[in-house]
Amino acid sequence: MTKRVFQAWxxxxxxxxxxxxxxxxxxxxxxxxxxxxxxxxxxxxxxVARHLRHEFSPSNAxxxxxxxxxxxxxxxxxxLFFTSARDxxxxxxNSHPPEEELRxxxxxxxxxxxxxxxxxxxxxxxxxxxxxxRVKYCDTCMLYRPPRCSHCSICNNCVERFDHHCPWVxxxxxxxxxxxxxxxxxxxxxxxxxxxxxxxxYIKILMDDQRGTVWRAMRESPCSVVLMAYCFIALWFxxxxxxxxxxxxxxxQTTYENFRYRPSSRxxxxxxxxxxxxxxxxxxxxxxxxNNFRAFxxxxxxxxxxxxxxxxxPAEAEDDTGTRRQKVEDDLDIGDDLMNISxxxxxAEANDDQPHHxxxxxxxxxxxxxxxxxxxxxxxxxxxxxxxxxxxxxADVANSNVKESRSYATExxxxx
Numbered sequence: 049m050t051k052r053v054f055q056a057w058x059x060x061x062x063x064x065x066x067x068x069x070x071x072x073x074x075x076x077x078x079x080x081x082x083x084x085x086x087x088x089x090x091x092x093x094x095x096v097a098r099h100l101r102h103e104f105s106p107s108n109a110x111x112x113x114x115x116x117x118x119x120x121x122x123x124x125x126x127x128l129f130f131t132s133a134r135d136x137x138x139x140x141x142n143s144h145p146p147e148e149e150l151r152x153x154x155x156x157x158x159x160x161x162x163x164x165x166x167x168x169x170x171x172x173x174x175x176x177x178x179x180x181x182r183v184k185y186c187d188t189c190m191l192y193r194p195p196r197c198s199h200c201s202i203c204n205n206c207v208e209r210f211d212h213h214c215p216w217v218x219x220x221x222x223x224x225x226x227x228x229x230x231x232x233x234x235x236x237x238x239x240x241x242x243x244x245x246x247x248x249x250y251i252k253i254l255m256d257d258q259r260g261t262v263w264r265a266m267r268e269s270p271c272s273v274v275l276m277a278y279c280f281i282a283l284w285f286x287x288x289x290x291x292x293x294x295x296x297x298x299x300x301q302t303t304y305e306n307f308r309y310r311p312s313s314r315x316x317x318x319x320x321x322x323x324x325x326x327x328x329x330x331x332x333x334x335x336x337x338x339n340n341f342r343a344f345x346x347x348x349x350x351x352x353x354x355x356x357x358x359x360x361x362p363a364e365a366e367d368d369t370g371t372r373r374q375k376v377e378d379d380l381d382i383g384d385d386l387m388n389i390s391x392x393x394x395x396a397e398a399n400d401d402q403p404h405h406x407x408x409x410x411x412x413x414x415x416x417x418x419x420x421x422x423x424x425x426x427x428x429x430x431x432x433x434x435x436x437x438x439x440x441x442x443a444d445v446a447n448s449n450v451k452e453s454r455s456y457a458t459e460x461x462x463x464x
Contacts, residue, residue, distance in 0.1 A: 054341040058141065060204045067341035069133040072203050075218040078132050082125065085236070088278055089121045092243050095271035096250050103253060113246055120239050127232035128217060130225065135337040137208035137223035139197060141189035179317045196318070198304055212303040221303075224334055230293050236286045244279035247272040300325040 054067030062071045071078070093114050101110035145168055154162050171182040172192050183192050186199050189206045193199070198210035200220045209223035221229045250272050254265035266273050296306060300318045319325065 051345050052341070053339065053343050053345060056345055057341070058204070059138070060202065063341065070135055070341065071132060072213070072219045074202065074215055075132070077215055078128070078218045081128065081216050085121060085124060085128075085239075088243065088275060089117055089239075091271055092117055092247070092275055095269065096247055096275065100246070100250060100253070117239075117242065117246075120235070120242065124232060124235045124239055127228050127235055130228040131214075131221070131232050132217040132219040134225055135339060135341075136220040136225045137210075137335075138203075138337075138339055139189065139191065139194065139206040139208060140338055141206070142191050145190050146192070176317060181317075196302065196305070209302060210304055224337065227329055227334070230290075230297070230329070233286050233293065234290045237283065237290045240279040240282045240286065244276050244283070247275045247279075297325055297329050298322045300328070 052067055054063040054070075057063070060073040062073065062075050063069065064071070097110075097114035097117060100113050101108070104110050156162055168185055170185055172185070174181050174183050174195060176195050181195055183195060183197075185192050186206055188199060188204065191206070193206055194208060196209045197206055199206045200210065200213050202213045203220050205220070207220045207222040209226065211221040211226055211229075213220050214229065217229065217232070219225065250269060251262065251265045254260075254268050255262060258264065258268070293303075296303065299322075300320060320328065
């Protein structure tokens, strides 16, 4: 049956809806992230926003607090979906190494034999904005990684402008989803600030209505206290992540580059200025995916690499091997026949005193037969690639001694 690309994908990704959505191997963390967002908002709407519906004039202005919370949550979940369910910028892997980069070398062994070998350079020089860079060869994807591309060990793919692999969204962050990732993190930060602020406002309103202390108001609405603590802790993560990525965007770096290179050797060739860097991330067009996961697989013929000094085609080599194998089998059968004939002759001489015609089998022929038997034992445990001079001897015996075996059989029938 014809398969689609996503069905034969060699990476660790997970596909749903017939290859329309692509996730990382740790996609199970996405529902956990969704629950961490939805559950606090539900508690907020039930125990906080519902009591503030009539606290502002006009009397229905308080409904806006609940509506904003719900719409903001939906917006955050959409950004999460765009981040985790789309191609982050996977570079299609090759089915064979690039032939134009192959280097043919000959190695000399200790016994003087020359063995041709094929090697691929580990690095390659490229020019980016007038600056020379070395790009590495990926043995898994069998390609030279483009600049700012790295191989994700979790997803087992090379990703363009690789930033990092985020376990909370279950996907690599790269060229095609970095914008949505940053918007998801920053929107989550704003949502935490919003829930924290409204919960604190509700505590303030309870204090004013009951003319009590803050502790009494907190006992009146313990859910508000829990939400404030939850949002305060979450702000340390999503808020700190937002600030860090603001710095990366302003200097046009990735998380991988920031941690990979020392400050003294950090790449600045991509830095186009703070304003242009932000425009590049948020105002540039998202490049289309280089993979069509729903396309049908096209069978690519296997390419054979011809080493220097080799003149035979693979098919000719197989035919030659098959011919030698058949020749050896025929020679071995003839050798066995000669040994059987010699044994019958010796038995006839011992039991019959009357003169009769005998078949003299030359000892050199028997030696060839014994060697043929030895060859049979070796070829069963070895390979057919070995050559032996006794093969040709057995072939000569085949033509010169078959007639003798037939004449001996005719004479024996005549005596009978």
